[in-house]
Amino acid sequence: MSRSPDSTFGDTDAYLLGEGTHARLHEHLGGRLVADGLGATFAVWAPNARSVSVIGDWNAWDPRADPLIVRADSTGVWEGRSAHARHGQAYKFRIVAEGGRVLEKADPLALLSEAPPATASRLWSLAHDWGDDHWMRTRAERNRLDAPISIYEVHPGSWRRPDGALPNYRELARPLAEHVVSLGFTHVELMPVTEHPFYGSWGYQTTGYFAPTARYGTPQDFMDFVDHLHQRGIGVVLDWVPSHFPDDAHGLSVFDGTHLYEHADPRQGFHPEWHSAIFNYGRNEVRSFLVSSALFWLDRYHIDGLRVDAVASMLYLDYARKEGEWIPNRHGGRENLEAITFLNELNRAVYREHPDTFTVAEESTAWPRVSRPIEMGGLGFGMKWNMGWMHDTLAFMKEDPVHRRFHHHRLTFSMVYAFSENFVLPLSHDEVVYGKGSLIGKMPGDAWQQFANLRLLYGYMWAHPGKKLLFMGGEFAQRREWTHEGQLEWQQAELPAHRGVQHLVGELNRLYRSERALHELDASPDGFEWIEADDQSQSVIAFLRRARNGEAVLVVCNLTPVPRRNYRLGVPSGGIWRELLNSDTLAFGGAGWGNLGEVEAAPVPSHGHRQALSLTLPPLSTLYLKAVADA
Structure with missing residues (x-):
């Protein structure tokens, strides 16, 4: 040579x-x-x-x-x-x-x-005859903060395995696209497909930062996957892991006989929680390597967004460490200044080269301005997972309804900070593994109440400000906790109660996309108004979601199994208010309580408004209503 x-x-x-x-x-x-x-x-x-x-x-x-x-x-x-x-x-x-x-x-x-x-x-080439020109020309408007973004999170190896073998990217693309389109999701988010030696790491222990895992096929197979989803109108987001890497002998660890990509000192270079190596963000060549990896997927695979994993572990030098197990920064603090520089450079590069894509941070602390511009002291991400909303909401929903009045603040507290970041509301894979059970399994009560509670949760989630993310299996209330071996329990999706939940998810996505009030101001306080936040005695909340043109959708949640008759709520206009959605309808597996499809406002002052509705609130339900005529 x-x-x-x-x-x-x-x-x-x-x-x-x-x-x-x-x-x-x-x-x-x-x-x-x-x-x-x-x-x-x-x-x-x-x-x-x-x-x-x-x-x-x-x-x-x-x-x-x-x-x-x-x-x-x-x-x-x-x-x-x-x-x-x-x-x-x-x-x-x-x-x-x-x-x-x-x-x-x-x-x-x-x-x-x-x-x-x-x-x-x-050795491989990346030749592919792309057919997604229309998507690429129009995706900027689909990825904007005022667009409806509803994400279906998928682990490619365990979504569907009809013959028991791992699927090929091409084989996965067709049924997955059909399923996602039928349910109205706008994007698919793949758990890491970057090459990883241990399948049980779900891709989070990456060795190949420029290679889609060969478990599911070739680069062309993966390109076909992305291409097909784009042609069906579905965006593709990749889970990407620049926070750590495994110490496998063939990988990046001790690459040239020295600690090249990672810190030599284990107080900086070894991750105690994941037993993996931590990138040395202070090394210029390492930052170039990682930024290049991010842009590679956007350049060569037409990826629409990157969800950056474990950002909190990058930001804090003492993350998962005890006193004496970490080295302070040059100012004596716990902030990883080099990681901050890297994240700034990453986001600058992504939005400079591909402004029609987005980055999302999985950041679980109160670090400020994660999704704010770098020029304003932010990290520069487009969005951030709202982990606080997720933890508080699931903790509330696990409570027996008789006790929920004592935990009412858990459900309302998220609105205190809802617009401090551009949030994604995640019900992700992390909530259905390691003994946490399935989403339906977290719900209290008998089988009927569990399904009603889950429908209530989804109705509340889709109405709450922020983009949406739901892990596979949640759309039909899979009973079993997720495992990376095998496939989802698709036979359950055919049972009436499970089919009802799936029908509800599809209808929620349809409304979320069609009603501007439900998505246009997801990241602005102008898009939200409390109507009733303090009725903890009856465990009811109600709020308005608004569009820029003033259109409003009223959302009401009854968080107990007790129907509420003649429940009065102030509204901003008179006339007929039509039920856009009732999670208790028979079609969703509910009991059929409701308001016969619509109710007329009366000139009775209430909740700061001159008009009011007198509603029947079904048990364990979410209602969406919209004015269709002025008084």
Whole structure:
């Protein structure tokens, strides 16, 4: 092997890599097939290596056959070309570290890996004839903060396995798209599909930051998946993990014989909760690597958004650590200043290069301005998961209705901070694993009350300010806790009560998308007004959601199994108010209580308004009403 004459890694790339601002390393590093199909170029960052060679199928894994040459500059990039390498062949970098230690490493920028448990990288092209032009031209309006965004979270390997085997991306795309379209979700969020050696990590222990896992097929198979969903009008969000990585011998850990990607000091570089390595965000080349990974998925796979995992663990130096187990920052504080810099650079790059996409932070603390512009002191994310809403709401719903009046504040407290960030309301995979049970299993009471409570919860969630996220199986009230082995219990979806919940989710999504009052001002206090927040004695709440043009939807939740007759609520206009949704209707599996579809407002002052409705509130229910005529 000789120094590659057609290497695209030049002086500017060297400068940007050293500066930490290179956002396109995937165009310059890694194993890449040359245009004529005869051979491949290789480039890898290993600044502390004594020597590097490429071993692979074409050279019988002989470390003497294809040595790389280190660049004359100080980047530590080794490069070369092999004329004998071909598409699909497996390879690794053989690194001799100082002291003579020999390491065989997968390519950090590989486009594909061998299917686990094999660990080599594979040479691959990313050619694909995309058919999603219409989606790409119009997705900006679908991803805006004033758009309806309702996300269906999916673990690809356990959504559906009709023959027991893991699905191919292509096989998954068709039935998944059909299901999502039928239920009216706007986006699918995939748990991490970046290559990972341990299937049981669900993808959260990533080794291949530029490769979709080979468990489900090739890059073209995954491109077809995204392409098909786009052609069906569905956005695709990826769960992406820049917070930590596993210490598997073939991966990033101790890559060139030194702690290259991670901190050497375990007080900074070892994650005690996940037993994994923590990226060294203070290293410029590491930030370039991670930002390049993020942009790679947006560039090459047309991904519409990135949900960034475990942001809280990145922000705090003492995360999951006891006193004496962490090193303060240069000011003596617990904030990870280098991680903040990285997150700022990440969001700048995403919104600069792909302003029609979005980033979402899974951040579980009260860190301020996560989804606010960097210029305002924020982290620059587009949205943030509302973990406080999720914890408080599920804690409230677990209470027996007879006790809910003593916990009323849990349900109303979220409105104190609802507009401090651009929130997503998540009922995610994290809430249905590790002994937490299913969503339906969290609901108190007999079977009828459990289903009524779940329908009430969904009605409240879809009306609450913020975008929506529901993990697979929740749409039909799966009874069993989720497991990554096997598939969802699809047979349950055909049972009447479960079918009713699925019908409700579809109708909630339809209303959320069609009624501007329910989505247009999700991130603005102008879109919300309490009507009744303090009726804890009867466990009733009521509020208005508003659109920019003043249209309003009244939302009423009866949080007990006791029907409430003649319940008066003030409303902003007279005339007929029609029931848009009643979670207790027979079609959803309810008992059929309600207001015969509509009710007329009376000129009776109430709740600060001159008109009022006298409503029948069904047991354990959510009502949506909208004025259809003025008095």
